[in-house]
Amino acid sequence: MESQLPAEFMVNVDHERCRRCKRCVINCSFSAIEFKDKVTPNHRLCVACHRCATFCPEGAITITENPLEYKYGYNWTPEIRKNILKQAESGGIILTGMGNPRPYPIYWDHMLIDACQVTNPSIDPLREPMELRTYLGAKPECVEFDSEHISLETELAPQVKLDIPVVFAAMSYGAISLNAHKALAMAAKRMGTLMNTGEGGLHEELASYTDRIIVQVASGRFGVTSKYLNNSALVEIKIGQGAKPGIGGHLPGEKVGEDISKTRMIPVGTDALSPAPHHDIYSIEDLSQLIYAIKETTDYKKPVSVKIAAVHNVAAIASGIVRAGADIVMIDGFRGGTGAAPMVIRDHVGIPIELALAAVDERLRQEGIRNRASILVGGSIRQSADVVKAIALGADACVIGTASLIAMGCRVCQKCYTGNCAWGIATQKPELVRRLNPEIAADRLCNLLTAWGHEIQEVLGSLGINAIESLRGSRERLRGVGLPQEALDILGIKHAGIGQ
């Protein structure tokens, strides 16, 4: 069927400046630029990944939105019309990548942070210690000492140390390239934080980083062996993902080459299917069994995390997870990224992480079990301010996926599911993977975390506190702006203008 879909973007080539080096042709992994006597774009195929524009030595290329106007309709937006055209042509579910791009309210941007003036002095992080160290894991209610009051009697559950309360999100080898995995592992090790294998198993080349790696057990159970579980900082059971709550995963057979097949332990060329539920978890008791099966396998030396998508009933679910024995609850908000998801799910299912986090932290406190698990949150943590606000709402640490990819070069073009990522990130094509230099990407990731670390320290200093634990859950230091009372109540914060 001849497509009626207009191009989304226009590739504009300034032929006067173009010196016909063809770099753009080589770089465009979406075949949107050809060379026919001169550089000739096929606008329809362009996804605005900026690869050509970035590498054109003459700066001769710009990408613009197709100025083709649609007759105005508040209801029938151009996007909706285009989606209908697509489905009328394909008959299929619309697939997409990255996180929910729709204009739902971003609560982070409606919260403001306090600062000290006069009565309580602020602290200068350049002169005084400013501590970000965080330990993930279950904490007992209290510590006990022997009768002499000298030696510790309490044996703490395993704790994982973070030098900065920001860890890299689960992204599987398969969804992203081995070079991207390597960069994340190197950066995690250098910065004293963690990376997460996602559900695709652990490539053997990452063996030397295992004390900084979260290994995931998802419904497909790819690459899960007892060695895999034991070679880790902690183990995460993935129940759901913010971008696609209640939906499984599908890595198409074309991407399952020699290496991925080995890592995932499935035959070359077969589709890697992660079922929507775990087929051995149909209730909270089943989850508890899996948690303890993993704890037995790892000799109770690794914290076990359970990752869920933020859905309406998230607080009760999180409480069940803690009672089922999890040491960490990871909550992924509805704006979290993905390698591939049906658009209908990505854009319409789940709830914002800010509200989910506030509800979970409050619920666990009401039940007196907040100490029994750490809370990790992700799903569009975009900047250090988001981290500060999340911790003030009650998180122990944040998880960044999209932000870490952007640091490595991703342009959020949302075409991860095509396997053509021009930046060597969401692809398995060797010629594209080669574009991502793991060393350089690791440096960029470390720079990002270093910068955020300094920014968080600045904010702590201005709050007059010198340890991150004095911020954690301290909602008194946040105020809402322009939020309805209900949202303020759920977030547990006052409106700006109200003092103590």
Next chain:
Amino acid sequence: MKCDGLMNPEVSKTSERVHQRIPSGCAISGMMSEEGRRIDGRVIIKSIACMHDRSNGLGGGFAAYGIYPKRKHQYAFHMMYDNVEAKEATEEIFKDIFNVDMDEPIPTHRENGISNPPLLWRYFLEAPENKLEFISERDYVMKMVMRINSEVEGAFVASSGKNMGAFKGVGYPEDIGKFYKLEDYSAYIWTAHGRFPTNTPGWWGGAHPFTLLDWSVVHNGEISSYGINKRYLEMYGYRLELRTDTEVIAYLFDLLVRRHKLPIDKAVMSLASPFWKDIDRMEPEQKKIATAIRQVYGSSLLNGPFSIILGHSRGMIGLNDRIKLRPMTAARKDDMLYMASEESAIREIAPDLDEVWSPRAGTAVIGTLKEEVE
């Protein structure tokens, strides 16, 4: 000093104004006899009066231990009532929840510039056996304190410990001391506070010390971690409704020492913990303890500028924040331990000292009553 001029025009004479300086917050002072010798209240008044300039007349108070030896097995409740209705409502509840052995007005001396005191009454109470089936006596009393403070409009429990009491109000501490006739009380531990309120209104209940059961706290500073300290305590049934950050300190000691049974030095470590860089250099056993305490008690860390003196029935503890943003001096003379915001306040009452020192940031001075002392 601006507030001074407004509130107490008479103290600000023109001739003195030349020497005025900007006062730097509250004053605290504490003294204890490790031998349990009882000393009357005039001494501590003299010490706190020496730091007059550190307060602004909007609050002063004292805690005294060992003052009711004849009734030392009963809970001494010092109550503040805004009106007779509050008193009646509270007594109605007392009848229900306690055995009231005795009650009387707290003696006061009415002619020295203290204006509008609330109704001040004290009760000697016992917790009835039949209420203690499922709860320890102290947990029960704590709950009742919380209940009265939050449920009875206009009633406030100023102190609720055994053989101790808090005497506080709006005014300069030396005036408050005279108002309560502290010369008539003898105690082995005295703490005192002069207040320069910034973030909480000047009302009688809001003056220091803050107390719960035997714990009393006088505090100079502000707790910037109040938000999380409060939420942490709420998890354990404490109700924080006084809108002041000092009460979290009293409650934290109650939780950590009485309920979690932490040794005092470990409780202090969780409130003003060492920095990670120092913990990392400790001997293995010490390191294990300090790490566990920080991991488990992160939410009880007190952050922000403070120096505090905590009193309890068996001793007195002085503590500074982790980077010492508020002053504190300690001293010893024979069996006496002294602590105060300024050395002058100690020298004023004990000119000849065996030892004077400035406790290091985050390092507690722990005074303990000799074991044989009853």
